[in-house]
Amino acid sequence: RKEVEQDPGPFNVPEGATVAFNCTYSNSASQSFFWYRQDCRKEPKLLMSVYSSGNEDGRFTAQLNRASQYISLLIRDSKLSDSATYLCVVSIYSSASKIIFGSGTRLSIRP
Amino acid sequence: EPEVTQTPSHQVTQMGQEVILHCVPISNHLYFYWYRQILGQKVEFLVSFYNNEISEKSEIFDDQFSVERPDGSNFTLKIRSTKLEDSAMYFCASSRQGEQFFGPGTRLTVL
Numbered sequence: 510r511k512e513v514e515q516d517p518g519p520f521n522v523p524e525g526a527t528v529a530f531n532c533t534y535s536n537s538a539s540q541s542f543f544w545y546r547q548d549c550r551k552e553p554k555l556l557m558s559v560y561s562s563g564n565e566d567g568r569f570t571a572q573l574n575r576a577s578q579y580i581s582l583l584i585r586d587s588k589l590s591d592s593a594t595y596l597c598v599v600s601i602y603s604s605a606s607k608i609i610f611g612s613g614t615r616l617s618i619r620p
Numbered sequence: 621e622p623e624v625t626q627t628p629s630h631q632v633t634q635m636g637q638e639v640i641l642h643c644v645p646i647s648n649h650l651y652f653y654w655y656r657q658i659l660g661q662k663v664e665f666l667v668s669f670y671n672n673e674i675s676e677k678s679e680i681f682d683d684q685f686s687v688e689r690p691d692g693s694n695f696t697l698k699i700r701s702t703k704l705e706d707s708a709m710y711f712c713a714s715s716r717q718g719e720q721f722f723g724p725g726t727r728l729t730v731l
Binding site: 541543547550551552553554555558596600605607609610611612613 | 653655661662663664665668676678709711718720721722723724725
């Protein structure tokens, strides 16, 4: 089983749609969770951290289910500029330093 | 806004040569990282560095690789005797605690 698993997509949705991404992780000792976005040939950029209570930042909502080892990201009212690859990232807290990236889910928003 | 910088943006080298990739992390960050991303593949963790020593490294980070923080600001990745399969984007990242911020990357091409 992969350490961090995501649906590779691509997801192709119209502008204004709601999109949901899912991610599962295998190591129950994982401590910190993040969503990053990566544009083509660019560096990953932090989108949001994911907390146990769930958190929201504008159109973006992230949820964590530790029991199921599952993380989600919801994008509401999607914009053309949301087109990117979304990376699920998990930190195995040994010395606060090992980070595992999922393979990413490609999202393409069409006008 | 402070950011991680990397130089050069593109490095071309001959197989068997040594390369040094340079990074300047964000100044008040304590943890430093190197990742690589082969074209079309996922971001892969190489190594993390804290308190002037390696804190974690992946199986990719073998004797061919080394890292150094030669002064208070730079963080370098050295690849000895490069191989064709070392061609990739190399990202440096830094964090104070938890969330990592990535540099723009160095594209390494080994001929």
